[in-house]
Amino acid sequence: MAPAPPVAAEGLRHVSSLDQARALLDPERTVVHLCTPPVARLGLLRELAAAGFDRIVVEKPLASDRASVREIVGLSRTEGLRLAVVAPWLASALTGRLARLVDSGALGALRSIEVRQYKPRMGRTLADNGHPTAFDIEPPHSLGVCLRLAGPARLTGAELDDMRIGDTVVAGMGRAELTLRHETVTSRIVSDLTAPVRERRIQLDFTDGQVVAHYPGAEDDHYAQLRISRRGRPETWDVFPDDALSAYLLDTYRALRDGTDLAPQLHLASRVVELLADAKDLARRAVPAAGHTGQRVARAG
Numbered sequence: 001m002a003p004a005p006p007v008a009a010e011g012l013r014h015v016s017s018l019d020q021a022r023a024l025l026d027p028e029r030t031v032v033h034l035c036t037p038p039v040a041r042l043g044l045l046r047e048l049a050a051a052g053f054d055r056i057v058v059e060k061p062l063a064s065d066r067a068s069v070r071e072i073v074g075l076s077r078t079e080g081l082r083l084a085v086v087a088p089w090l091a092s093a094l095t096g097r098l099a100r101l102v103d104s105g106a107l108g109a110l111r112s113i114e115v116r117q118y119k120p121r122m123g124r125t126l127a128d129n130g131h132p133t134a135f136d137i138e139p140p141h142s143l144g145v146c147l148r149l150a151g152p153a154r155l156t157g158a159e160l161d162d163m164r165i166g167d168t169v170v171a172g173m174g175r176a177e178l179t180l181r182h183e184t185v186t187s188r189i190v191s192d193l194t195a196p197v198r199e200r201r202i203q204l205d206f207t208d209g210q211v212v213a214h215y216p217g218a219e220d221d222h223y224a225q226l227r228i229s230r231r232g233r234p235e236t237w238d239v240f241p242d243d244a245l246s247a248y249l250l251d252t253y254r255a256l257r258d259g260t261d262l263a264p265q266l267h268l269a270s271r272v273v274e275l276l277a278d279a280k281d282l283a284r285r286a287v288p289a290a291g292h293t294g295q296r297v298a299r300a301g
Contacts, residue, residue, distance in 0.1 A: 022052070027053045027054065031056070033056075034056055037128070038059075038132075041058065055081075056083055057086060058085050060085055061272060061276065062083075062270060064131070066277045069273040084255065085269035086248065087141070088141070093224060093241070093247070094242050098213065099149060102204070107207075107208050107210075114188050115190065115201070115202050117138035118198060118200075120194065120195055120196065120198065125193065133280055134160065134172060134175065134176035135178070135191075135280055136276065140276065142191075143180075145202070147268060154181055155179070155180060155278040155279055155282065156179045158278070158282040160174075162174050175192040176279070178276075198218065211227065222242055222243040222244075223240065
């Protein structure tokens with residue numbers, strides 16, 4: 001049975017090729033959204049640059065390996081591309097509140113960050129193979145936040161599990177964990193694509209208190225939650241709107257319109273890819289842990 005043709009929304013026109021799009025659009029007035037998986041991105045960026053499109057919003061992560069991210073950054077420089085990498089968590093109202101808590105020192109010095117990203121993703125994983133590992137799905141969001149809150153970091157540990165559905169095994173697409181060491185802070189990110197529930201939780205431990213917060217867990221309910229515990233004071237709990245993707249897109253379109261320098265954003269996105277590449281390398285080198293067939297665990301010195 002042939003697939004049904006796409007249904008055009010009002011004002012949306014489907015085209016069959018980049019050449020057809022180029023004939024209809026003025027690159028000087030166009031922002032391109034490149035939504036392919038990271039493994040199918042570099043060639044399309046070259047095609048877009050050749051066609052004259054230079055303002056491009058790229059899905060996260062920027063690339064799936066170090067070599068590709070170097071080529072993308074090099075292409076951006078030689079072709080004068082203005083690349084924005086989708087990073088809604090960095091535009092999130094919750095991330096803004098967390099950053100202010102860290103920067104203000106209201107709870108003392110930040111000591112550790114723990115992130116849980118639980119997202120059942122079995123059906124979509126079986127349907128496509130555009131993301132090489134579970135490191136490429138959810139961790140790019142939280143890793144950028146950890147770098148924003150705690151500064152530059154190096155990888156100190158990584159774990160990776162396969163996804164198992166009955167007799168079907170999808171290599172490297174189950175549970176992913178990475179540990180980072182910042183100057184004075186340790187960050188740990190755990191993502192599980194086989195979890196039975198959704199959760200996007202972040203915990204910050206300070207010398208004088210603790211923060212437990214939740215990013216919105218679904219596209220139909222844009223509310224974040226923030227609990228703050230201070231020594232000797234009652235706990236506070238706040239629930240507030242947080243449509244991070246809309247905020248990110250508004251900020252990005254303003255930046256592209258106003259000529260804002262996107263180099264810092266591209267540098268952060270590149271660093272995220274590099275750290276994830278380090279995690280993949282560590283996990284590949286590890287031997288399976290006893291009693292956990294398919295798991296790969298490694299620690300960096």
